[in-house]
Amino acid sequence: QWQQEVNNKTAPKQLQRDLHTLKGGARLVAITPIADLTHHSESLVIKETKEKTQPKPTFFALLLRCLDRLSEMQEQLAKAQSLTDIDDLMSAISSYQDAVIPQAIITTDTKNHVDPKTHPQVPKTDTHQKDIEPEVNQQSIEQIRIKADLLDFMSTFSGEANISRDRIGQQNRALARQLTEMHTTVDRLTEQLHKLELETETQILFRYDDEKSPNESDFDPLELDRFSQIQHLSRSLAESVNDLHDIADSMETFIDQSDNILLQQSRLDGELQQTLMSTRLLPFRHLAPRFERIVRQVSEELGKKAKLIITGLEQELDRGLLDKITAPIEHLIRNALIHGIEKPADRLQSTKGEVATLHLSLVRERREFIISLTDDGQGINLEKVKQRAVEKNLLDASSNPTHEVLMQFILHSGFSTADKVSQLAGRGVGLDVVNTGIKALKGRLSIHSTPAVGTRFDIYLPLTLSILQGLLVTCAEEQYAIPLTSVHIGERIRVDTVTALLAQNEQAKYEYGDETYQFFSLAKLLNHHTQLPNDVSKKLPLLLFKSGTLRIALLVDSIGGSREIVLKPIGKQLSHINAINGATILGDGRVLFVLDVPALVEDQRRLRNDTLSQTLVSEYALQPKQPIAFVVDDSITMRKASENLLKRYGFDVATARDGIDAVALLNETTPDIILLDIEMPRMDGYEFSSFIRNSAEFQHIPIVIITSRTGDKHRQRAHDIGVNAYLGKPYQEAEVINALKQLLHTHQFSSGDTSYG
Numbered sequence: 001q002w003q004q005e006v007n008n009k010t011a012p013k014q015l016q017r018d019l020h021t022l023k024g025g026a027r028l029v030a031i032t033p034i035a036d037l038t039h040h041s042e043s044l045v046i047k048e049t050k051e052k053t054q055p056k057p058t059f060f061a062l063l064l065r066c067l068d069r070l071s072e073m074q075e076q077l078a079k080a081q082s083l084t085d086i087d088d089l090m091s092a093i094s095s096y097q098d099a100v101i102p103q104a105i106i107t108t109d110t111k112n113h114v115d116p117k118t119h120p121q122v123p124k125t126d127t128h129q130k131d132i133e134p135e136v137n138q139q140s141i142e143q144i145r146i147k148a149d150l151l152d153f154m155s156t157f158s159g160e161a162n163i164s165r166d167r168i169g170q171q172n173r174a175l176a177r178q179l180t181e182m183h184t185t186v187d188r189l190t191e192q193l194h195k196l197e198l199e200t201e202t203q204i205l206f207r208y209d210d211e212k213s214p215n216e217s218d219f220d221p222l223e224l225d226r227f228s229q230i231q232h233l234s235r236s237l238a239e240s241v242n243d244l245h246d247i248a249d250s251m252e253t254f255i256d257q258s259d260n261i262l263l264q265q266s267r268l269d270g271e272l273q274q275t276l277m278s279t280r281l282l283p284f285r286h287l288a289p290r291f292e293r294i295v296r297q298v299s300e301e302l303g304k305k306a307k308l309i310i311t312g313l314e315q316e317l318d319r320g321l322l323d324k325i326t327a328p329i330e331h332l333i334r335n336a337l338i339h340g341i342e343k344p345a346d347r348l349q350s351t352k353g354e355v356a357t358l359h360l361s362l363v364r365e366r367r368e369f370i371i372s373l374t375d376d377g378q379g380i381n382l383e384k385v386k387q388r389a390v391e392k393n394l395l396d397a398s399s400n401p402t403h404e405v406l407m408q409f410i411l412h413s414g415f416s417t418a419d420k421v422s423q424l425a426g427r428g429v430g431l432d433v434v435n436t437g438i439k440a441l442k443g444r445l446s447i448h449s450t451p452a453v454g455t456r457f458d459i460y461l462p463l464t465l466s467i468l469q470g471l472l473v474t475c476a477e478e479q480y481a482i483p484l485t486s487v488h489i490g491e492r493i494r495v496d497t498v499t500a501l502l503a504q505n506e507q508a509k510y511e512y513g514d515e516t517y518q519f520f521s522l523a524k525l526l527n528h529h530t531q532l533p534n535d536v537s538k539k540l541p542l543l544l545f546k547s548g549t550l551r552i553a554l555l556v557d558s559i560g561g562s563r564e565i566v567l568k569p570i571g572k573q574l575s576h577i578n579a580i581n582g583a584t585i586l587g588d589g590r591v592l593f594v595l596d597v598p599a600l601v602e603d604q605r606r607l608r609n610d611t612l613s614q615t616l617v618s619e620y621a622l623q624p625k626q627p628i629a630f631v632v633d634d635s636i637t638m639r640k641a642s643e644n645l646l647k648r649y650g651f652d653v654a655t656a657r658d659g660i661d662a663v664a665l666l667n668e669t670t671p672d673i674i675l676l677d678i679e680m681p682r683m684d685g686y687e688f689s690s691f692i693r694n695s696a697e698f699q700h701i702p703i704v705i706i707t708s709r710t711g712d713k714h715r716q717r718a719h720d721i722g723v724n725a726y727l728g729k730p731y732q733e734a735e736v737i738n739a740l741k742q743l744l745h746t747h748q749f750s751s752g753d754t755s756y757g
């Protein structure tokens with residue numbers, strides 16, 4: 001701030017206060033190097049503020065070096081590492097001040113290497129709070145430290161409370177529906193009783209006229225209350241109906257009151273959840289000094305000149321997300337400075353100006369955070385990328401891949417376009433760290449590069465909220481939840497139009513307004529058959545999505561309304577699937593997957609590019625040809641999980657829900673291996689395995705049983721039938737893949753195999 005506004009009188013005073021506070025804390029815990037460096041930095045600031053002239057660029061450069069070293073030492077303390085020497089900075093400060101620092105001080109500075117393991121660490125103070133809110137009263141606000149795990153537990157507990165409230169709400173709604181039916185029934189019964197009463201009176205009068213004698217009274221039976229037994233019953237029923245009306249009215253009042261209480265509870269739960277979530281949020285500006293320091297240090301090492309502009313500093317992210325995304329952003333910044341930015345002389349020749357500009361931005365768009373890093377450098381040399389890909393046998397020299405496919409190579413581990421290895425680049429690790437880190441966060445990375453203009457990296461991160469509004473959709477008789485905030489708009493489309501779009505395959509486009517959306521069927525994305533009604537005039541729901549540059553029109557079978565859902569983790573077995581944000585539990589106990597539609601489409605595109613271009617060599621391929629695997633399990637979750645796992649390792653997968661369906665599949669294709677469960681309807685795993693082993697055509701196929709039945713009796717029966725491997729649920733990916741590698745190589749285990757032990 002002082003560097004940008006050299007006439008600002010407040011900034012240097014605030015800097016002096018911060019340095020003085022840090023110095024006092026360092027002295028208190030006997031961390032002498034930090035104390036001495038802050039002391040002389042403070043003296044440097046005081047001396048400069050007393051000068052009548054404006055601060056020179058050399059002063060700011062030296063001050064930034066001191067602040068960078070202090071940040072570095074703070075990180076070393078946090079990691080319990082020895083502190084870096086400061087003698088070079090002490091000499092630089094001495095030279096700038098044109099004064100000799102006493103030798104005793106220099107000796108103390110250079111020889112005091114504090115071991116953080118034997119000294120207390122400097123208390124971490126929020127030095128950025130004053131920058132964020134300079135007008136806040138200087139009186140300290142009481143704060144407490146609590147464990148992040150406790151916050152997570154409280155958030156989860158709050159989510160469980162919401163689920164319970166939703167269940168009560170569903171019960172209330174069901175009760176209200178039953179009450180409506182009761183009202184209808186009572187009204188119908190009232191009408192019937194009224195007709196019965198009229199008919200009874202008519203019959204009494206008829207019999208009275210028919211049996212009347214001269215000696216009888218002139219009063220008719222109705223006037224003397226001479227009612228028959230049936231009339232007494234009808235009158236009693238009428239009174240009971242009135243009582244039922246009163247009871248129904250009272251119940252309706254109670255339900256209305258319960259709905260009001262639930263509404264109030266919903267507001268309280270929402271406020272509690274929002275408050276708990278906000279305790280984990282940190283502003284993006286906390287990372288700004290760190291990124292600026294990296295730009296200064298790397299530029300100085302490379303002999304380049306660059307400045308970093310950061311926008312979106314006011315955005316707040318979850319602390320866990322902020323910690324995990326820091327390293328990928330750092331690697332992108334270094335990559336841009338090393339590979340993208342030219343030397344000052346080269347930039348002057350291209351009329352760009354010797355100082356390069358890196359622009360880091362963070363914006364929130366619906367349910368995503370978009371982090372973009374743009375540089376005005378030379379762009380990505382795709383010809384060099386292609387050359388290195390051919391050298392590493394990742395690409396066929398005769399192929400002609402698209403720019404998008406070529407750019408994906410720079411994300412491969414060990415892939416680098418640097419001509420020589422240095423401490424900064426050349427090992428092909430940086431962008432691999434970026435890609436791995438983003439995938440771990442279920443994010444997406446897109447790369448856009450123009451030669452001689454620059455490169456832009458866009459990181460799309462899902463906004464992970466514990467509670468969100470979800471849209472329930474149905475596809476192939478299965479229900480899923482989609483975050484409502486990710487849906488731009490809804491539309492309905494005729495069946496004949498859908499048929500025409502499906503016929504266009506990947507080229508299908510849907511026009512809405514002034515924008516063009518790529519058309520997808522959710523059923524097809526999930527590897528289901530798209531079933532359309534016979535009535536071509538019927539309209540099906542279509543959801544439109546916007547995510548960065550993606551424009552998606554998604555066809556679903558039906559929409560089941562929207563509701564508040566609590567996002568739950570899905571465990572390690574499914575956490576690698578980017579298209580699944582998590583799961584949720586409905587009020588009736590059903591578990592639904594929460595889909596990330598843009599990620600689902602990106603995964604589909606990536607698979608299609610790999611298949612169509614035939615340029616990528618699968619690093620996980622188990623055989624030269626693409627093997628075929630059958631997955632036979634009555635659980636759709638296990639079928640999908642196993643199918644996705646096998647596809648990642650280069651398999652062509654077919655699924656069946658029991659042995660009967662698997663036998664039907666055998667009439668169409670012969671697999672290289674079969675994975676099946678034991679307990680299935682119609683034909684179980686033992687029966688299907690026996691069928692395979694007794695068939696001359698299929699008895700050579702290896703069989704792997706994956707089941708929750710892991711007892712010795714079950715294993716022995718499978719061994720007697722001729723099953724090649726027997727694994728328990730839940731399985732480990734490495735265990736399954738190792739078994740497949742052995743079976744596809746030898747087609748059977750050796751007799752000493754312990755899988756059946």
